[in-house]
Amino acid sequence: xASSVVTHAVLASPLxxxxxxxxxxxxxxxxSLRRSAKMQVKCKAEGGREDESSLSExxxxxxxxxxxxxxxxxxxxxxxxxxxxxxxxxIGFVSAIVVEMFSGQDLFTQIANGGFMWFVRTSILFTVASxxxxxxxxGPGATSDSFWNPNAEVWxxxxxxxxxxxxxxxxxxxGGALL
Numbered sequence: 001x002a003s004s005v006v007t008h009a010v011l012a013s014p015l016x017x018x019x020x021x022x023x024x025x026x027x028x029x030x031x032s033l034r035r036s037a038k039m040q041v042k043c044k045a046e047g048g049r050e051d052e053s054s055l056s057e058x059x060x061x062x063x064x065x066x067x068x069x070x071x072x073x074x075x076x077x078x079x080x081x082x083x084x085x086x087x088x089x090x091i092g093f094v095s096a097i098v099v100e101m102f103s104g105q106d107l108f109t110q111i112a113n114g115g116f117m118w119f120v121r122t123s124i125l126f127t128v129a130s131x132x133x134x135x136x137x138x139g140p141g142a143t144s145d146s147f148w149n150p151n152a153e154v155w156x157x158x159x160x161x162x163x164x165x166x167x168x169x170x171x172x173x174x175g176g177a178l179l
Contacts, residue, residue: 068135079139084130086157088123093160096167097179106177107168 073080096107105113171178 089160106171
C-alpha cells in the first residue's frame with residue numbers, strides 16, 4: 001500500500017524530472033505535465049469528414065437579451081425586481097446601521113423622524129437607475145469569473161434583505177437600538 005502511494009506521488013508530482021524520479025523510473029515512463037499544452041479534439045463521421053453538428057453542441061448558446069417591455073421587466077420572474085430590491089436593501093441596511101451608530105436611534109424611530117421620505121426618494125432614484133440598462137436590452141448575465149460579478153450583487157442583496165429584517169426584529173424584541 002505504501003509503495004503504491006509513493007509511486008503515484010512520484011508520477012503525479014509536477015517536479016517529475018528530479019533525480020529520484022529518473023533513477024527509479026526511466027524518463028520515457030514519467031508523464032510530462034506541461035500546462036501550456038493545447039489539445040484540440042475533432043469528431044470524424046464515418047465517411048471521414050468532420051461532423052460540425054457535434055462541435056456546435058459544445059459551444060454555449062449566445063446570451064439572451066432582456067425584453068425591454070416594462071411589464072416583463074417587473075414581472076415576478078423578470079430580471080429587475082430582485083436586483084432593485086437587493087440594491088435598496090443594501091443601501092437601507094448600511095444607512096440604518098450608520099445612523100444608529102451616530103445618533104443612537106433605532107430603525108423604527110429613524111423611519112418616524114423623516115426617514116420614510118428619504119427612503120421613498122432613494123427608492124425612486126435607484127429603481128429608475130436600475131431600469132435604464134434593462135430597458136435598453138442589456139441583461140444581467142454573469143460575464144466574469146472574478147469576485148465582482150452580477151451574481152455576487154444578487155447574493156449581497158439577499159444578505160442585506162435578511163440583515164435588514166433581522167435588525168428590525170431584533171430592535172423590536174429588544175425594545176430599543178441594537179448598538
